[in-house]
Amino acid sequence: MMNRSRRKRNGLRALAVASACSTLWLSMGVAFADDVAQGKSIATNGVAGQAPCMACHGANGEGMAAAGFPFLAGMPAAYLEAQLMDFAEGRRKQPVMEPIAKTLNAEQKKAVAAWYASLKPVINPARAVQLQQSYPKGKKGAWLAQRGDWSRGLPACVQCHGPGGIGVAPTFPALAGQSATYIKNQLLAWKTGTRAEDVHGLMAHLAGKLTDEEIESVSTYFGNDIGAATASVTSAQTPAKAGGQQ
Ligand code: HEC
Ligand code: HEC
Known part of the structure; x- marks a missing residue:
């Protein structure tokens, strides 16, 4: 049978591991929430004098079919972020999105992608x-x-x-x-x-x-x-x- 102090030590160790894990989860959760909040602000207000994303992609990321503006809501974040990189770096040549993507730094690209991915799919x-x-x-x-x-x-x-x-x-x-x-x-x-x-x-x-x-x-x-x-x-x-x- 385990003596009391050993049991206590094990208990403490388990507690330490559990709290380290929950701190990690918590900080990951907070980072994601930060991204989403920053992304929402970019979508709503735009960056560096560029038109806000919403102006073309719709208030809920639903796009504007008639104008050829795609929906972004519910799309995978990794996909959206990759597209912003492609526009910015000239692999996807498109006169409207290229200058907009160029004004977003890496963190802003990630944030705005996280925001659109979090919206209800179209x-x-x-x-x-x-x-x-x-x-x-x-x-x-x-x-x-x-x-x-x-x-x-x-x-x-x-x-x-x-x-x-x-x-x-x-x-x-x-x-x-x-x-x-x-x-x-x-x-x-x-x-x-x-x-x-x-x-x-x-x-x-x-x-x-x-x-x-x-x-x-x-x-x-x-x-x-x-x-x-x-x-x-x-x-x-x-x-x-x-x-x-x-
Ligand atoms: C003036 C209109 C306009 C604004 C403002 C605008 N976009 Fe776009 N966006 C477009 C158009 C047009 C396309 C389609 C480009 C094409 O045909 O390749 C597009 C495409 C995209 C795509 C690719 C979607 C896909 O399915 O591949 C992403 C991602 C995107 N925009 C993100 C953004 C973000 C983020 C912002 C704000 C920072 C923004 N856009 C602002 C017009 C706009
Ligand atoms: C072998 C896998 C594969 C098949 C099969 C495939 N696709 Fe794709 N498709 C992709 C990938 C990967 C992407 C994302 C490309 C990128 O990251 O730029 C994509 C992107 C697209 C896009 C761009 C969407 C957007 O939001 O901009 C269109 C349109 C498309 N595919 C149409 C088609 C059609 C139509 C077919 C059938 C004729 C097809 N695909 C078959 C892998 C595939």
Whole structure:
């Protein structure tokens, strides 16, 4: 049987370990909360005389489809931060976002990415998956999205972007509900080389194989057909996270 002082020592040691752990968790939690708060301020007020993010990406990060401003809400933080780096460093050449991303330092990029990742996703993932299942697979865009074309080495989009194109954190952004125009512009950007950086060049390789007609149809599929899943977000139900936050 353990004597009393030994038991006490063990108890104290356990307590010390537990409190060290909780201090660590607490400080990580505080750091994240700081990031989110700073990010919210950047999104609301902008930095260095640049227009606030909200002005284009919407008050809740929902984007403005008609203007080609993508939604950011609920996208993986790591993905958003990487995009800001790409804009700032010229790997993603885009005249509107480039100067804005350049004015954000590394900490601000991380913070604003954390803020947008923490917002309620624009799409309702369950609905997007449902729409994908009920959509006629014979249509060209749907076929590519769900089955790809193995004769040309094209995997299905949903293999990486998740069922219904809801995104898979931390790397794969959601496609469902992004405007068809925005999706199309990105595929064309890879094809023409103005969007160069992505994980292992996956998208540049794929986009290069798509015909203009295929780009059109697959963009319409995710943007309009499956994108109809965005509408249900405003209903009473609270969707689970789509891209998740990392
Ligand atoms: C004047 C309008 C405007 C403002 C202000 C603006 N953006 Fe953007 N943003 C855009 C446009 C347009 C695109 C799409 C670029 C493209 O087509 O490649 C974009 C794209 C992005 C993307 C890439 C999204 C994706 O899915 O890949 C991120 C991240 C982003 N913006 C973050 C921000 C942040 C953070 C701020 C504020 C600091 C901000 N934007 C302010 C117009 C704007
Ligand atoms: C092998 C994995 C893979 C497959 C298959 C794939 N993608 Fe992607 N996709 C990615 C990755 C990784 C990114 C993020 C690129 C980056 O970080 O810049 C991405 C990004 C995108 C984006 C940019 C989204 C945004 O918010 O800017 C679009 C649009 C896109 N993919 C469309 C498609 C379409 C359409 C298909 C099917 C024809 C497809 N993808 C198939 C890996 C894949």
